[in-house]
Structure formats: structure tokens, C-alpha cells
Amino acid sequence: KAGVTQTPRYLIKTRGQQVTLSCSPISGHRSVSWYQQTPGQGLQFLFEYFSETQRNKGNFPGRFSGRQFSNSRSEMNVSTLELGDSALYLCASSLTGSEQFFGPGTRLTVL
């Protein structure tokens, strides 16, 4: 069974731009969660989607948004990028309430 895939793996943007990251969960998994990892703040929960609905949300500004499609694939969007948004963005999928399987992440650099 294929694991969680994330695209792109690396991305460079400039301040003020917006970015969209994509996540394909493990087949059959309907829950997709997003996390941000930085050296200073560690791993922080962004939000979780289940059956196309946002079910949990972390403490991030409205510039961070996401959505989930009917095939459980998910996208995360960050608008008006700031230098502090440079991070590794991780996506995880699960059968909900169980072990989460993480993807390799997208490393975003904001210049």
C-alpha cells in the first residue's frame, strides 16, 4: 500500500506570495491532518479534515487554510507569506482516532 505523498517536496517563495501544498493520503484513510514544523516552535498542529469537513483546528492565523476533496486528497494554502512561514509542512492521514501516518513533508522557504 502506498504511503502518504506530498507535493511539491521543496518550494521557494517570496514574501507576500501565496502557496498551495498538496497531500494524498493512504488509500482508505479519510482523515487528513496538517502540521507545521520549525526549529523554534517544533511540531504544531494546523488543522484536520474528515470527509471534506474541517474537524479540528490549531492556533494559526486565517492566512492558513485548507480543504479536502471527495477522494480524501487535501490541499493547504498559505496566503500573504511571511518569513516566519518558512518551515517543513507535514501531512498525516489516518483511519481516524488511530495511528497517524505522516508524509515526507514539503519544505517551504520564504525569502
Add this chain to the structure above:
Amino acid sequence: LAKTTQPISMDSYEGQEVNITCSHNNIATNDYITWYQQFPSQGPRFIIQGYKTKVTNEVASLFIPADRKSSTLSLPRVSLSDTAVYYCLVGPNTDKLIFGTGTRLQVFP
């Protein structure tokens, strides 16, 4: 969600048993204890989960005392490839994981 406290770093040698203890004094009745492992530039990987007493799988054991205010992850006979950051998480079985700072384990030859 219950806050966790674990050592920032630990060193070990190949072949030794490593025990990483996590404190979670305000754990709730419906909280589980879960450990994840993370290698550099990779996503975390689930290691083990438990609620009470002892849980063992092919890679680790998890010891939880009766009061559940702490837990110990035990890695038998570590190898160089076990060098990673280990996270202890406490919470209900939901898809919102709250990660702490983790324990950076360094295994030496």
C-alpha cells in the same frame, strides 16, 4: 490536552537498552499515551501506544504505572539507526496531535 515533560537529549551506545521517561501529571481518564519517532527531514513515525500497564510490539515496550502520571518507552538493544527524536504524546484518540519538544537520542558505535 495533558502537557508532557521529557528529557531534551540522551546518549547511548549500540546494543544497550534505552529507557526514555515522560511525565504527564495531569493526564485525563480518556487520554492515551503515544510515542512517535522522527528522523531529520522526515515525518514522525508511530512507535507504540498504551493506556495502562505494559504494551510491547516488535520495536519497543511501553511501561505505564498505575497512576498513569508517567510512562517509559524502552528500546531494546539500540543501533545507530535508532538515532532520532522521540516524542511522547498524551491525549484522547483524536486526530489532533500535540507534540512537545521531544527527546533527541544519539546512539554511538
